[in-house]
Amino acid sequence: MRKLLWPIGTSALLALALLPAPRAAGAQQAYGRGFGARIGADLESDNLLLGGHVNLGFLTPAIRFQPNAAIGLGGDEESFGVNVEFQYFLSPGAAFEPYVGGGIGFLTGGNESGAVLDGVFGLEADVSSTLDWFAEGRLLIGDDIHPRLETGFTLLSF
Numbered sequence: 001m002r003k004l005l006w007p008i009g010t011s012a013l014l015a016l017a018l019l020p021a022p023r024a025a026g027a028q029q030a031y032g033r034g035f036g037a038r039i040g041a042d043l044e045s046d047n048l049l050l051g052g053h054v055n056l057g058f059l060t061p062a063i064r065f066q067p068n069a070a071i072g073l074g075g076d077e078e079s080f081g082v083n084v085e086f087q088y089f090l091s092p093g094a095a096f097e098p099y100v101g102g103g104i105g106f107l108t109g110g111n112e113s114g115a116v117l118d119g120v121f122g123l124e125a126d127v128s129s130t131l132d133w134f135a136e137g138r139l140l141i142g143d144d145i146h147p148r149l150e151t152g153f154t155l156l157s158f
Contacts, residue, residue, distance in 0.1 A: 035157070042146050043149065047076070080109060081105055085103035099121070099123075104118065120137070135150070137150075
């Protein structure tokens with residue numbers, strides 16, 4: 001597990017260094033769409049997670065549709081997972097936007113292969129008008145329970 005903390009910690013420190021000043025009160029949430037990269041750790045299998053996501057936009061001012069996928073490497077068992085996920089933003093427009101969400105997905109690896117329920121909580125902040133940073137905790141529930149910690153960036157582009 002310790003070998004996974006260095007890349008995650010480095011990414012988090014870099015992200016903190018790039019964070020912007022807080023947005024003005026009443027600033028509007030961007031409705032951009034885009035794609036991004038993520039890195040993290042699966043705490044159940046000790047895997048390093050590498051993945052990506054597609055921000056398909058906001059369905060309402062507070063609900064975003066963002067499917068994601070990740071591969072797990074280097075731990076007890078290699079894995080691959082895909083999640084179809086919705087996120088609810090608790091304070092749209094805030095400098096740091098907390099969110100909760102969930103969805104369904106598919107996870108395969110080791111002795112496990114099948115559908116999973118996906119629950120997520122996190123924090124997102126604008127780095128610039130076209131780049132967002134996030135950190136989140138995730139719980140995948142299938143044959144086993146997989147707690148995960150992830151961080152990454154979203155490039156808002158379309």
